[in-house]
Amino acid sequence: MNQLQVLVKIIPQLLSDGLALGFVYAIVALGYTMVYGILEFINFAHSELFMFGAFVGTEVLLLLKSAGILADMSPTVALLLSMLVAMIFSGALGVTVDRVAYRPVRSAPKLVPFISAIGVSFILQDLVRMVEEAKNGKFYLNAPTLFTNRITLAPNMVVPEKTLYIVGLCLLMMVALTLFVSKNKWGKAMRAVAQDRETARLMGINVDKVIALTFLIGAALGGAAGTLFSVQYGSISPYSGFVLGMKAFTAAVFGGIGKIPGAMLGGILLGLIEVFGASFLGALTGGVFGSEYKDVLAFAILILILIFKPSGLLGKPVGEKV
Amino acid sequence: MALLEVKGLTKTFGGLTAINSVDFSMEEHQIVSVIGPNGAGKTTFFNMISGYYPVDSGTITFDGHSLTKLTPEKVAAYRIARTFQNIRLFQNMLVAENILVGFYMNLKAGIGDIILRLPRMRAEERAAYDKVMELLSYVGLAGKEGELAKNLSYGQQRRLEIARALAIAPKLLMLDEPAAGLNPRETEEMKQFILRLRDDMNTTILLIEHDMKLVMGLSDRITVLNYGEKIAEGTPEEIRGNEQVVRAYLGVEEADDEEDGGDAAAGEVLA
Amino acid sequence: MSDVMLALENVNTFYGKIHALRDITFEVKRGEIVTLIGSNGAGKSTTLRTISSQLTPAGGRVVYQGGVISKTPAHEVVGLGIAHVPEGRKIFPALTVEENLQMGAFRIRDARRNAENFERVYALFPRLKERYRQRGGTLSGGEQQMLAIGRALMSMPKLLLMDEPSMGLAPMLVELIFQSIVQLNRDGITILLVEQNAKKALKVSHRGYVLQTGAITLTGTGRELLRNDTVREAYLG
């Protein structure tokens, strides 16, 4: 049978897998985009906030398990509970990181916060590792299984229940965030601070508070995504944030950095491109390029899109008026 | 032949017509002013000549060459220089370096000369440096060459911007509100300066300004824009008497000259 | 409470090593219009920035309504009723006209008041109303200046600091601005004005101060200064 024909059969399945991955990217990308939108700097440590959230969320689940409650609990409640705790911890960590490592360098040259963030990223990775190792003797965690059902959505499309939860929860968070930023005056204040911090102060805006709020939200979302990630894929290590962070950041740029809907679109597209690219590259190129080229494909598409739309999919070119 | 010739120039932003089929021309060695209410399209007019905005329709011809489709660097190559309404300096470069950037086109050293620092290149640099010092003292910034541009006060920055524009040895110099932020005395100095400039540098000057003293005092001709359209054109006297211009822009001249030069010691001298 | 609204006492301000203000002492009384004049680089803008707490004085203090505000963070100074129309307009370029105005009203929680303020600003500058959805950065210079003034008014200030409000405005609008300054003052706003158009400014001012290389050299009523030879020679042209 023709290889392509075989692959066509699995398209629905790939679609659901790609979406699940894409939504995780999207939520993490939101954290990058929010901080970028306001401070114009790449919060390199955001992937570590994600990772931290994953650890906290997983630890909560493990705690429930070892206390023997998990089995009697509705898995939805357990998931929501662990997510909530993870969001609180990650959010708090995000604010702390901002206070300790970014605020002091806010008036420094543009790239300095970026380097500071790299430093924070190293520190967080090894700190989490140290704590986990001291606690468990090893530094990676495996999440307990929460959902076991598999739901048939369509022929050839059997989706694990947890994937549905992930997609649903991610959607919910995105909608909430979009509403917050567009309807609330704090949302506008974020944009004002982004453009001109000095003048924002003259308007009576407490710039540090606005920035802290941004970190709180971004990091909390990262923490939530971490928990979902850990539940979906089953295991997490202090170093899992890095690759995912790089992808999510790419997704944020893809969509138009600083734009919240852009980050979502970028994340989802990237997830789909990766999954479809990995499956179809081999067949389409007669085996010359296989799934190991999926990232090449993703980055190539990114570069092409940026060449033709230099401010990302949803970004508007900001024409200069002199 | 006119040095700068603009025909039917039009630019719209969304629903707004910022420049509406404007015809304009000026001769060499003239000083021409463009005036008009806020938002009339004056800066937009400059921006189109300098190649910042693509032209929607119409043509721009300079010295026989079409500028209509050119990018800013190509426009600069025809020796058209400008300043900006909101000052734009290279903030973190020194005052002298700001001007040296303006010399870019005048310097001929190739990359080989530069890497090897050949005598040819050194001589050129020395000449450039002398020219910088000359320009700086010309605009009254002598001694400031080693300061960072951002540390100058507003008025000093304006003058530096003009000096930088002069560095490209412009045939046409476009000044967007050069007297904004200057006090009347300084404005008067600026007026003298611009007049001198035309003769010393042998250049042609196109000026946007809201200060009528300045405009009336030095313009050969004046063009008035309102809502993107040219509503009047002529010598200062003609413009001053143009009813439409008075209504749209100048307003009724204030009966303001009542000062009687009273006693000088009225102020309490503190220091 | 005395009738002195704002007092600077021996204020010294630095930019790094540059000593921009030297022992500045002056006061603004409640209900006054006071003008600062001085040539380029004299330190006028620096003075206003020090008052609105964008800069912290290295010596001396700024007293506002009896309280020292030299170390109060800038965003809280606004809450005390001081609004600053900054030099160079400082519009938020990517926000619309309306959003820029909303930012000015950031600390006003009363929605009805806010609506009134919008009306007042729009009445003062109808152009802003026409353009309320345009992005601030694409406005013309003069339109931006209107927006900057309107934005400051949105915070319902008791003390308004204006840094060259007439800069870049067409002659008719300049007239309008000075008329509005008088009007605002009649409505109860105390105004500290920095202007290059010294003649017009001093004419509407109760008092004025002359600043020279960071120090105050002359003071008097608006009328007195207008007649002062030094002032006429140096600033009135």
Added chain:
Amino acid sequence: MAQHPLRPGPAAFDGKTFAVKDWIVLGLMAVVILAAPLWLMADKGNSVAFIAFLASLLCVYRLRVPAWLRLLLAVVDLAVVMPLVGASSGTFAHVATVICMYGVLALGLNIVVGFTGLLNLGYAAFYAVGAYTYAIFASTQARNFMPFGVYPLSGNWFWLFLLLAMLVSGFVGFLLGLPVLRLKGDYLAVVTLGFAEIIRLLFNNLSKPVNITNGPMGITPIQPPMIFSLRLDKPVHYYVIVLALLLLTFVVVRNLQNSRIGRAWVAIREDELVARTMGVPVVRMKLLAFSIAAGLAGMMGVVFAAMQSYVDPTSFTFMESIVILCMVILGGTGSMTGVIIGALAVIVLQLQILKDASSYLTSLTTAGILNLPSWLNPAKYERLIFGLILVLMCIFRPNGLIPEKRVLQIKEKLGLKPKADAGGNAASKEG
């Protein structure tokens, strides 16, 4: 401004007069400058002495004495003391070599990031291109696809490949630059990141259908440089080669910086639109910056391949680009001496100080003096400490170790006397 009789050294003293305190500082520096090299010569394996020696180089740089004297001291230290030490201590020669290599890389990246203001997160890609260019031909790898020629090429080709790889990498930089240079700010950063990943993945995957790069297995062994039949494969040999390349690079980049090209770069960084209005051909200048930087990285890639005798894609990851960027920013974006010091600081920290410290702690543990549980094993926290130092440096030296300081180079270069301020514009009277 009161002029000091001695040359005003960069940022050494800000005071206007030479006070007693300054004489003391000068004295201390002199002692360090003289003592440290002697100490290191006497005890060639002592790593404290090595660090003191590096510190003495900094003192030389900061010393407020005539330029020729500083130059002389630096030449003696770098070209006499260091090779002598390196000949007996490969470790120090190796560390010094790595410092110089990253010095060149940092100088290159600084052209793009520091001068021109374009964020490049994929600099390691060009380094990789250079490394593979040499590796493929100086090993048996080329036999897989080259129809002619005898491979491996001998180490005598090394010298030609320095140039060749520079051209190849420069050209790759140029190609990348063509479409993407109209991107603004961080969009460019992401494209360069993506491009570097593509390059790395290609090197990792191009073992099929034709085996060009040998994929993840990497290429080995690679010929070391040779002069006639003399193999230059000792650490000290590499040190001398790389030191020469660093000096050469420094002079070339400095000359570029002090020219219309260098000024155009900075103008683009400051305000691109205005630069164009001044007639600066922005696209050409950006491409030039990109290509020169890429070329320098390519050249270093050749040295790297020869020195390691092994290249594989894991040496050219995103992290590698980031580390070079750290050097540039920590050293002082835009400042040439700064970025070299940045390279020195990062490398000495990573390869020398952290390693020494953790071996010391480990030896305490094994000797039973210190009892650390496994999760506190010091070797595990080198990265953590490195991260901590990054953050602290950012906070306490936000402008870098040696911040960019714009001085009127043109005046210095022309040997013009600083003009005495005619007292016209008062600004220098201190209060």
Added chain:
Amino acid sequence: QTALPVIKIASVTPLSGSQAAMGETIKDGIELALNERVEEFKALGFDLQFAPQDDQADPKVGVSIAQRLIEDKDILAIVGHWNSGVAIPSSEVYNQGNLAMVSPANTAVAVTDRALPVVNRICARDDAQGPAGADYLFSLGLTSVFILQDKTAYGQGVADEFQKRYIALGGQVLGYEGITAGEADYSAVEEMIRASGAQAVYFGGIYPEGALLIKQLKEKGIEVTFLGPDGMDSAELVNIAGEAVVGTYYTSTAADVSGTEKGAAFAAAFKARFGHNPEGYAAYGYDALNVTLDAIKRAIDANGGALPTREQVVTAVRATSGYEGLATNVTFNEIGDNTEATVYVLGFSEAAYPPAVIKAIPVAEYLKK
């Protein structure tokens, strides 16, 4: 107490970064073995010391460390590395310094094929382990396979050797794809496996990705027989994959260590010292160190009880023959490969580590090509 002459052995493995877990367990194994023999060496008149190093899985760092090590005169041998990519350039430096290296874990053929006198390894080469896996799969009657590998030197090396043999045996390779290590979503290749209809999956790579693949394949309901190389040999495989691990296999040069008496004692001592159970590579580390120390001891003897030179140690290590170890017996051939290594096939019948040994295949036959 007069100072005894020092003999230092260094371990070089990644202790930080994402591969630290593997590096750590090897280091622990080495450390344990070394500690057991400190007294023995003291009796011989030497102060035996341990110098663990972190190569961060980075070739550059590896070379720098190598440079440091060859200059520390007390170091007589090193045990390491984890990544072949680090071992190869580093060993060039050891060779310059005549420093013997015994590798517990580098399987790439190029490690010993360069025939450096200092380089030895106790584990099996890719071209032994891969073919052994192929032989076994084929013997199960599984004639179609889908090959995955993680695009590292290790994964690709062993997967390619597997493929060669499998095709030679007449098996059908229905797909060959690379995955990215460090990611968590492998659904695309899993769906391809489903679509290909292969009976078995061979994964060239290590357990973090392997375990996820096993788990996700099961969750997706894709029924295939899973086989991997010794990179899968870790208790974590079971922790991550859970019940899904039942029915999967891996090949390894180490048998179930805890089965033997010696092994049980090792496991207990390990647990007591480090607080957690040893994993496959810990035993390799343990054996590698003992091979090294035995050789040094012989060198001391040959040297009349005095401190041997590095050259003597290099010769002595290479002469190792008939060593009987915990995980493997060791006899080095002329290029430093272990001719006595055995490849075991292990299979999970329940979700518990270690799995049972199903078959033992001596590597000797693969080594003579």
